[in-house]
Amino acid sequence: MALSLVTLVASACGTPDTPSGGGGGTAVKRGGTVYVLMQQDFEHLDPARSYVGQQLSLNRLFAPTLTAFKAAAGQTGTEIQADSATDIGKHNADSTEWTFTVRDGLKWQDGKAVTCADFKYGVERSFSSLLPDGPEYQKQYLVGGKDYPGIYQAPQGLPSVICNGNTITYKLSSPVTDFNNTVTLPIFSAVRKDKDTKAQYDTTFFSYGPYQIQKYTRDQQLILVRNKYWDQSKDTLRQNYPDKWQFTFGLDESVVTDRLKQDRGNDQAAVTSGLFVSASEAPGILADPNEKARTVTGLTPYTYYIAINTKKVPDLKCRQAYEYAIDKTTYLTAFGGPNYGEPATSIINPLLKAHKDFDLYGTKTSPTGDPAKAKALLAQSPTCSRNIKFDYRTNNSGDDKAAAAVKAAFARAGINVTPNPIKRSEYYATIGNRQAGCAERDLVWLVGG
Numbered sequence: 001m002a003l004s005l006v007t008l009v010a011s012a013c014g015t016p017d018t019p020s021g022g023g024g025g026t027a028v029k030r031g032g033t034v035y036v037l038m039q040q041d042f043e044h045l046d047p048a049r050s051y052v053g054q055q056l057s058l059n060r061l062f063a064p065t066l067t068a069f070k071a072a073a074g075q076t077g078t079e080i081q082a083d084s085a086t087d088i089g090k091h092n093a094d095s096t097e098w099t100f101t102v103r104d105g106l107k108w109q110d111g112k113a114v115t116c117a118d119f120k121y122g123v124e125r126s127f128s129s130l131l132p133d134g135p136e137y138q139k140q141y142l143v144g145g146k147d148y149p150g151i152y153q154a155p156q157g158l159p160s161v162i163c164n165g166n167t168i169t170y171k172l173s174s175p176v177t178d179f180n181n182t183v184t185l186p187i188f189s190a191v192r193k194d195k196d197t198k199a200q201y202d203t204t205f206f207s208y209g210p211y212q213i214q215k216y217t218r219d220q221q222l223i224l225v226r227n228k229y230w231d232q233s234k235d236t237l238r239q240n241y242p243d244k245w246q247f248t249f250g251l252d253e254s255v256v257t258d259r260l261k262q263d264r265g266n267d268q269a270a271v272t273s274g275l276f277v278s279a280s281e282a283p284g285i286l287a288d289p290n291e292k293a294r295t296v297t298g299l300t301p302y303t304y305y306i307a308i309n310t311k312k313v314p315d316l317k318c319r320q321a322y323e324y325a326i327d328k329t330t331y332l333t334a335f336g337g338p339n340y341g342e343p344a345t346s347i348i349n350p351l352l353k354a355h356k357d358f359d360l361y362g363t364k365t366s367p368t369g370d371p372a373k374a375k376a377l378l379a380q381s382p383t384c385s386r387n388i389k390f391d392y393r394t395n396n397s398g399d400d401k402a403a404a405a406v407k408a409a410f411a412r413a414g415i416n417v418t419p420n421p422i423k424r425s426e427y428y429a430t431i432g433n434r435q436a437g438c439a440e441r442d443l444v445w446l447v448g449g
Contacts, residue, residue: 033244035270037256039395040424041219041249046201047186048126049134052428053302053447054274056186060238061224061245062207063189066100066119066168067180068237075353077301080181083237084114084190089180098179099169107229108192109212116163118190118208124151124158126187130199133429137182143171152198210240219425222247247273253396257281261291279336279398286339299341303349306390306406307444318384321377322443323361324370327409334401343367347448374413388442391420393427406443417443 044050047063060068068083070076082088085100106114123138125131128150139145143160151157160171172179182188195206203216210232211224224245232240257277259267277285277295285291306326308319328343335341345359362370378384388410392403403419410417422430431444 028239028241030241031243032241033246033266033269034242035266036245036247037251037259037267037270037272037275038247038249039251039253039256039275041222043425043428044133044202045205046131046134047122047189047191047205048128048131049202050186051133051135059186059189060209061211062205062209062213062227063186063191064106064209064237065186065189066102066183068184071237075351078353080184081237084119089183091177091179095175095177095179096172097169098172098176098183099167100180100183102166102168103234104166105231105234106208107227107231108195109207109227109229111229112192114190114192114208116166116168118192119168119188120157120161120163121151121193121196122191123161123188124148125191125196125198126150127158128152128198131201133432134187135185137185138187141170141172141174141176141179141182143173145173210235210238211245214244219249221249253278254281260294261285275396276336276340276398278396279334279340282336282339297339299349299351301349301351302447303344303347304341304445304447305344305347307446309441309444312440312442313384315381315384317377317381321374321381321384321413322410322415324374324377325410325413325415327369327405327412328363328367330368330405330409331402334405335398340398349448369409369412371409371412374415378413378415385442386414387416387418389418389420390443390445391422391431391441392445393424394421395424 042055042058043052044055045058047059050056050059059065064084066083066085067080067088070079070081072079080088082103084102084106086103087101089098089100091098102114102116102119108114123142126134126138127145127148130150130152139148142148142158144158145160148154148158162169162171170179170183176182190208191201192206195204197204203218205213207213207227208230210227210230212227214223214225216222222245224247226240226243230240253275256272256275260270260272261281276282285295308322310319313319313322332338332341332343343363345357345361345363346355348355359365378386390403390406392399394400400419400421403421407417407419431441
């Protein structure tokens, strides 16, 4: 399902302690506080463990990467630019070596200069088993990465990451022509050795970006304030208008929607992250010209999909049966219908340059699925399980309704699905844990782009 975003944003009014802005066209001013209303805390903030869109975006505020995606709409936003580096990198003839120069003026929140060694240490710690859940490109790409246990166990470091002055070079085990895109991931950001609290870095991260922690109470509140040593004149990516970001966690989705609709006090400068307007509220909001003007709508860059564990389900005919069993119409309806997206025909989102328009399973002509064809394929696959589990992330009421829609759709083909809800704050750590039944999972809810 390619998902649309329907969410309320701040009004144009602004309160005395908040920056003006929003849908009314008022000029944005520097200063004030942005209040972010959320259901649940971020799963991780440690750059080594961040691999979800919300977390990657937040990391840009305190752990700028060597390169970064442009802050722009449409396909321009898929292009990269220099951030902590002086340019987007240089490579040798076969793209097995990439070199970046750390730009001058980057400083930690205590005023010390950020060095090449900090970037080297940052990626080396990401190999540690103490810091699971993050991307693994560094392990796949860097020479020696498959066997390197991380800086805590091997303090001599990884030889394929080399510092020469303020220039860092990565030696790769095979050509990677877009490695300068890979270093946009926070696993390649800097971490200072004397400030590394290992598994506790999620809540004690030390900033060299425009903002730093003022207060963080897990599952309750996160407050970020300006890093006084950040040089805004050298930041070509962020405008950094607010003086403060205040995140509040643990709010029910209906409470968030109601507060944004009421638009009072500090909520006049409030937004939400990772939370859509509830399906029951959306029609009324979109029908009201004033409220509709305060919504952000349109396809997100992500595709929400249900992955089949190919190790658990190796038979192609079995996987095809599952594909035909799904009813994408009822699944989308559970989230709110056409206002919330459109049935996807590919894992690659239509907003991305790599998207190709094809429809292997006839979604456009039959979005409700084909239970008869699913049954026929099941008959050709005697090993195909008729009793499977569906792991999904609980975030709002739509998630549970969508899981019920999956169960009902598969039942038409004679397949029993047991929904398995997992808390958002624990989701990726749970489904990615190889020591806790990862190989036994059947269907898993995921987000791709």
